[in-house]
Amino acid sequence: MSLLKNQDDLKVLVETLNFKEKVERSLQLIDEAYRQYADGLVVANSLGKDSVVVWDLAKKVNPKIQGFIVTTRFKPKETIDFMNQEVARYPELKVYKSDIPIPDRLYETDPDRCCDILKVEPVKRAVYRMGVTCWVTGLRCTEGRTRTDYKEVEERDRGLVKLNPILIWKEREVWQYLALYGVKVNPLYAEGYRSLGCAPCTKITNEDNERSGRWIGTSKCGGECGIHTRPLKTNLDGDGI
Template sequence: MTQGTIYLAEQLDVATLNQQFAAAHPKSILMWCLENIEQGLVQSTAFGAGGMVIMDLLYQDLNPSPAVPVIFLDTLHHFPETLALAEQSRERYGLELRIYQPQGFQQQDVFAAHYGEALWEQDLEQYHQITKVEPLQRALQDLNVTAWITGRRRDQSATRTEMEIFEWDSQGRLKVNPLAAWSYKDVWRYVVGNDVLYNPLYDQGYASIGDQPLTTIVQDGEHERAGRWRGAGRLECGMHA
């Protein structure tokens, strides 16, 4: 733990916070973060619809000063539409965007030359460790993060149904999930109603967007995250384990 995380751990009672904010609007949760976390607050996002809602609430409504850095893990395998949205969001909101890539790699072809053309087919666990888990931990350490905001929701998967709004991660940092109680419909109601930027792949039938080789279109009646790691029998990449 860093000094900042030790301070938070000593000062915060997350059980009480979760009771206090159980029915709160995400904006109120974010406002609490801005008012009570003096340093080391970041947002982590892959520019999905939920992350865009949080970004819009922060920068259109709350306008934090200093800015809340936004961590984006460029796995080198994102859809071009995702990378374009990241840049559009940087321009619209004036983001302090911090991009982290797999250690030692900046290009997909160089990554493939080192690990093989489709590492995710040979060892999905190693692929996620290299492209997501390690870069995230490096980002959290580099930025001296004490608290990080995610766009996760309870209705996204069976692994998230018991997720709290406020929780401690494995390194003792505060993890804040302002959209925990929201539904998929709630997210899109906000996106449409507030003219929020979103990935055009949603209009093509994608419901949850990750790396291009590991994301497929969702069919009618399928769950939101059914198109992620299709056939691999998993619901998480390991970032939030």
């Protein structure tokens, strides 16, 4: 049976598959999806540790696989430098950004709206412009409270499949992969960050929850920017298609 149609108990797989088996499963998921969706399969590369693992896996499946990066005016300099290095190395990574004016400190007063404008809208634009029918993410179900209910293959928007090929990986296995295969990471991880986002909304913490340093002091604390929870399949006027 195709792995894309699996109904496996992911919580069991998280604990029972070893590192090598997880890598093989992830490669098989991407390979099957690429055979099915061809150039409609595109990696969403946030430049975080999980995304660079998925990007590396996708390149092993087929070097032609494309990706997109969404950046914002609030990304740390280290992330922008890392982005520029990755794009120079992989011209098949396309960058999307919103430059529309927003109120000062919107990230404090209304972070949901700030993320909608600066993150969700550019993702919608990437999906539309790149003709994405299957987007590939670095979501992991052990990352934090908001990420426990995803599946490896989902279709939250009609006509837009989401593939989460490393969903069952643990944080340790991500670092295992990065070390074993010499994959470059954002230098901010060396400072102690475990989850990276925009500078005003990302702090170093020692909590168990990997995403606990995100949006501290707001209603979004440890939460999501919205790209995994909001509809993405729209035309550029924002109407569903």
